[in-house]
Amino acid sequence: MKLLNAAQIRQWDAFTIEHEPIVSLQLMERAANACTRWLLQHTLADVYYIFCGKGNNGGDGLAIARLLYNSGKTAKVFILESDAKGSEDYISNFNILHHLSAIPIYQLRSEQDLPVIPESCIIVDALFGTGLNRGLTGLAAQLVQHLNNAQAPTIAIDIPSGLFCDQSSRGQSVIRARHTLTFQVLKMAFLIAENEPFFGLVHLMDINLLPAFPDLVSTPFHIINQALVQRIYRPRAAFAHKGNFGHALIIAGSYGKTGAALLSTRSCLRSGAGLVSVHVPEKSVAIMQTGAPEAMVLPDADATTITRMDYEPDPFSAIGVGPGIGTGIKTRFFLRELLERETSSLVLDADALNIIAENPELLNLLRPGSILTPHPKEFTRLFGTQEDDFKKVEVAISKAMEFNVVIVLKGHRTLVALPDGTGFFNISGNAGMAKGGSGDVLTGMLTSLMAQGYSSKEAAIMGVFLHGLAGDFAATARGMDAMIATDIIEHIGKAFEQLF
Numbered sequence: 001m002k003l004l005n006a007a008q009i010r011q012w013d014a015f016t017i018e019h020e021p022i023v024s025l026q027l028m029e030r031a032a033n034a035c036t037r038w039l040l041q042h043t044l045a046d047v048y049y050i051f052c053g054k055g056n057n058g059g060d061g062l063a064i065a066r067l068l069y070n071s072g073k074t075a076k077v078f079i080l081e082s083d084a085k086g087s088e089d090y091i092s093n094f095n096i097l098h099h100l101s102a103i104p105i106y107q108l109r110s111e112q113d114l115p116v117i118p119e120s121c122i123i124v125d126a127l128f129g130t131g132l133n134r135g136l137t138g139l140a141a142q143l144v145q146h147l148n149n150a151q152a153p154t155i156a157i158d159i160p161s162g163l164f165c166d167q168s169s170r171g172q173s174v175i176r177a178r179h180t181l182t183f184q185v186l187k188m189a190f191l192i193a194e195n196e197p198f199f200g201l202v203h204l205m206d207i208n209l210l211p212a213f214p215d216l217v218s219t220p221f222h223i224i225n226q227a228l229v230q231r232i233y234r235p236r237a238a239f240a241h242k243g244n245f246g247h248a249l250i251i252a253g254s255y256g257k258t259g260a261a262l263l264s265t266r267s268c269l270r271s272g273a274g275l276v277s278v279h280v281p282e283k284s285v286a287i288m289q290t291g292a293p294e295a296m297v298l299p300d301a302d303a304t305t306i307t308r309m310d311y312e313p314d315p316f317s318a319i320g321v322g323p324g325i326g327t328g329i330k331t332r333f334f335l336r337e338l339l340e341r342e343t344s345s346l347v348l349d350a351d352a353l354n355i356i357a358e359n360p361e362l363l364n365l366l367r368p369g370s371i372l373t374p375h376p377k378e379f380t381r382l383f384g385t386q387e388d389d390f391k392k393v394e395v396a397i398s399k400a401m402e403f404n405v406v407i408v409l410k411g412h413r414t415l416v417a418l419p420d421g422t423g424f425f426n427i428s429g430n431a432g433m434a435k436g437g438s439g440d441v442l443t444g445m446l447t448s449l450m451a452q453g454y455s456s457k458e459a460a461i462m463g464v465f466l467h468g469l470a471g472d473f474a475a476t477a478r479g480m481d482a483m484i485a486t487d488i489i490e491h492i493g494k495a496f497e498q499l500f
């Protein structure tokens, strides 16, 4: 699914108005209706304090005030005054409301006009929407601070006021909402970690914009959804044999970290590979054979670390390397040898990435289409510190292009950055996965998918989606606090079932 920017979303509004046909004011009414329904279903308040700017976001706020009033609720409207005349639809809604004398309208012209906000009210933020074109200053910034200091919860309409859709809002005055009721589609701002304090829980309000529009525009960003992964997934043929599903090799573990190897191997086995081998330090062999009897074990010559490749890498259809291997000198030599000898693509995670970060020239040895799966700290070690999280997305994509690899920048909204310059955000998964071992599970899954012949782009998109979905099922079964990485593995099967 394409991730549209603010300008494209406005074009989509205009496209709908032109082709449906529907007049702009009716579209605003549809949007306000959807928000009002949500407010009536999900909030219990004595009174709604509705703060409006003079653009269309403010127009939404005025229409919501009227619809709440029509549903028997009490609403007070506060208008952030400026020299602007107001958008056409704002003015239309203002005129309607003006005639409804039951709804008081207060004009905010200076700091003295900022109202006392009762704890028991609900604040509706309709100051600025996708039309924000500069940071808030003056009275607008004071109002935002005033609302953020209030005890009452804030519901933002479309986007918290002051938050830019497509660029960093670091250092700006931005509404901190408990819920955001956003129209039709997610905005990029909601996928970026640094914006977490602002938008709260995001709810999509379907306003029936014409579905034909997104096909007409191009965008570098996409959201991974079930339909996309269903198109990638290839069901297993009934007459298939294990040779059809590749041979995966996991290289993982060191003394005290055999668990990382176990988690990667088990998740690799659970994700469809025909055969799975695992290269671990000699001392880990018994643990592996007991914990993952379906896998074949290649013991290292060293008792406690990975040091040598006593086998040819070529027979393996994909290799995943890194979880728990440490960054010792012999392991570093091993990784260099692997990168020099291996002819197919690799999945590189954890300490494999830390070793590369210490020896950046190794990046040039990566085979095209390899997958790197850094968490944010590993990403910083590899590619330096960025001034904000939007910049991080940009750098991930430019590095994917430069080294012709796929970079999976992990987090709440994992980004799959592709060498063709595009980026795919994953929206499955939950905070219960923020625990040691979750990343090892992802490495095993990606290696398994690559072994089966999925391209690195397909494997990365499908892998992060299924990993998050398995995490969501694990959270339902165990709860976010109690779930552990093994629970994610236990639910990989159920995640696959959603693709049938």
Ligand SMILES: NC(=O)C1=CN([C@@H]2O[C@H](COP(=O)(O)OP(=O)(O)OC[C@H]3O[C@@H](n4cnc5c(N)ncnc54)[C@H](OP(=O)(O)O)[C@@H]3O)[C@@H](O)[C@H]2O)[C@@H](O)CC1
Binding pocket: 010, 013, 014, 024, 025, 027, 028, 029, 031, 053, 054, 055, 056, 057, 058, 060, 084, 087, 127, 128, 129, 130, 131, 132, 133, 134, 135, 136, 137, 140, 157, 158, 159, 183, 207
């Ligand atoms: N039919 C439709 O299209 C639908 C649209 N919908 C709604 O419209 C919203 C977008 O509306 P919008 O484009 O009017 O922009 P909006 O965000 O309300 O205000 C921007 C105005 O504020 C100003 N301004 C900007 N930055 C500023 C700043 N820092 N400090 C001070 N002023 C600033 C700027 O004017 P300027 O001062 O630059 O001349 C501009 O006029 C969208 O989020 C959704 O809620 C829904 O109803 C669905 C149907």
Ligand SMILES: Nc1ncnc2c1ncn2[C@@H]1O[C@H](COP(=O)(O)OP(=O)(O)O)[C@@H](O)[C@H]1O
Binding pocket: 350, 374, 375, 410, 411, 412, 413, 414, 428, 429, 430, 431, 432, 433, 434, 435, 436, 437, 438, 439, 440, 441, 442, 467
């Ligand atoms: N809050 C969260 N929401 C969704 N997914 C998360 C969250 N926190 C972590 N994850 C996922 O869990 C995994 C954690 O990986 P990583 O930090 O490498 O763990 P480890 O190295 O301990 O195995 C990543 O795939 C990440 O996307």
Ligand SMILES: [K+]
Binding pocket: 057, 125, 126, 127, 128, 129, 156, 157, 158, 159, 160, 161
């Ligand atoms: K808003």
